Structure formats: C-alpha cells, structure tokens
Amino acid sequence: MKLERLISIIYKLLNHEVLSASTLAEEFQVSPRTIYRDIDVICAAGFPVVSHQGLKGGYGMMDGYKMDKSLLGSYDVDSLITVLSSLSTVFEDARAQGTIERLQTIGPEHQTSSLSVDLETRRTEPDxxxxxxxxxxxxxxxxxxxxxxxxxxxxxxxxxxxxxxxxxxxxxxxxxxxxxxxxxxxxxxxxxxxxxxxxFQPHLDLPQETVLSDPSWQDQVSDVVFRVNPEALAEAMDHFQQADKQFHEDGSMTMRIPVHQPLQAKWLWSFLLSLGSGAEVLEPIELRDILKEQLRNALKLYEEV
CATH class of the missing domain: 2.30.30 (SH3 type barrels.)
Known part of the structure; x- marks a missing residue:
C-alpha cells in the first residue's frame, strides 16, 4: 500500500504545479505527517521535489522535469487517455483515473485530443x-x-x-x-x-465464447430487401451500416442485409415497423405478411370502443 501511495504521489506531482500536504493527506486518507515522510522518501529516490512556501504553498516537481516519453508516442498516449477516461467515468474507477494521471506525465503538453469516446450507459441502471x-x-x-x-x-x-x-x-x-x-x-x-x-471460485473450464458456432447456422441466413424512402434514410443507414445499398433517382434507397432466420427475428420486425411509411419490405414475401399482421394487431389497440 505504501509503495502504491508513493508512486501515485509522484505522478500527481508530475501532473500538478503545487499540491499541499493536507490535500494529499485527504486524498490518500493518511495524516500530513505521513505525507511529509513520503516526500522525504521520494526525494531520497532521486525525484527533484521542490517545496513552495506561502498560503498556496506545497510540493511540486522541479520545472522542466518530465518522465521519459520514449515508451509511447503521443498518438498512443492520447488514444489511451481518451479511452480510459471514458471507462473511468462509466465504472467510477479510481484505478483507471490513476493510470490516466500516469499517462498524462508522458503525453504532449497543451495538445487537443483528436479522439472522443462516449460509451452510452443510458440504457442501463445507474449502478x-x-x-x-x-x-x-x-x-x-x-x-x-x-x-x-x-x-x-x-x-x-x-x-x-x-x-x-x-x-x-x-x-x-x-x-x-x-x-x-x-x-x-x-x-x-x-x-x-x-x-x-x-x-465464487472462478471456473477452470471456462468455455470459449463461440457465437453461432453451429455449422448449420449459415444455412438459416436469408437476404432481407427493403426500400427506404428519403425521409428515413439517415435512421436506416445508422442501423444497417454494412448493408448493400442502391440509390434511386427519386432519392430513395434499396437495402439488402443478410439476417439469421428473418421470419423469427423480432428485432428486425420492430425496427422496420418503427420506420412507419418510411420503409417497405420487398423480400421475403413472408416477412411482408408478418409485418402486416403486426400492424393489424397494433391498430386493434387504438380502435374506438
């Protein structure tokens, strides 16, 4: 625990101009006296810690002192910091935040990140x-x-x-x-x-995750073809980025996607129905019949009593 605290203090001093002993003591849940001893150990290890006096005094690293940046390039560091920042927010992970601070010491100064990652969590419970x-x-x-x-x-x-x-x-x-x-x-x-x-004890016989490893699965894949009207293009393309697309002169588009058992794929029915009049299924014919039945059942809920 002490070694981890010493390493964390070193990286914090590298990332901040001045940190007071009371601030460090509060963060690491130790007494200021313990922080004073830690600073002595860090100085003895060869790190140029400087003491600043006054109201906003504290400890900092000597100006110009930085860790070796040769292990990772600036692009690598920037990408890692961006991804870890997103993860630390999602999981409220203090360890990830500590890793970020260590990476920042070898990253380029005053550089705007070229990458942003937002791991959406609105669809899950907060905890x-x-x-x-x-x-x-x-x-x-x-x-x-x-x-x-x-x-x-x-x-x-x-x-x-x-x-x-x-x-x-x-x-x-x-x-x-x-x-x-x-x-x-x-x-x-x-x-x-x-x-x-x-x-629980981790299982030693943990199986490899094989998604649809049954060889017969490929025999159950069929193409679904549907025509998308201009007002629904953006939503359809967001959902099916890898589909085969053919644009038409009227601004509409025909999309073709391979689907496993499309006549049982309720997720596909839901999406196509969510487009309303913005999409029409062309193939397979059986899927058209399923969607018509779904629409009839939905209309029954809104019939006047």
Missing part, C-alpha cells in the same frame, strides 16, 4: 455497470431480474466473467447459477442489479 465490474474483479455473485427474448421475467444469479460493449449495447457474460450454464445477458433487460455477499 449496474459498477456492480457487475466489482462482481467480476472480486468474484461476487450478482443477483438481478431479467426479461429474455421470449418476454419471460425470471430472477437470476450470475457469476460474472466479463463485460462487452457491442452493437451499441452493454452485455455481461458469465455462469448463470439459475440455468447452470454460461449465458450472455443484455444489460438493458436487467433490473434490480445487486451485488450479493456470496463469493
């Missing part, structure tokens, strides 16, 4: 990500309520292994004690996420 992260690092079981793709509401107990950010959503992968198997859960469908006091 879900920090709880899951702590569950992973401390091997604690996490309890939550889950709504699956069949709209079934079930309580789950999970031994979390890792978090993913993909397809613009957060997912957690781990061993589900309820189902006695490894599962992946989408955080937007998780409610009442709580850390339990139960600890």
């Amino acid at each position: 879900a990500l920090p709880h899951l992260r702590k569950g992973i690092t401390d091997h604690q079981v996490v309890r939550f309520d889950y709504i699956n793709t069949k709209n079934e509401h079930t309580p789950r107990h999970l031994e979390p292994v890792r978090l993913h950010f993909k397809y613009r959503n957060w997912y957690v992968y781990g061993f589900c004690q309820t189902r006695q198997d490894y599962r992946e859960f989408r955080l937007s469908r998780m409610m009442n996420v709580q850390l339990t006091s139960v600890h």
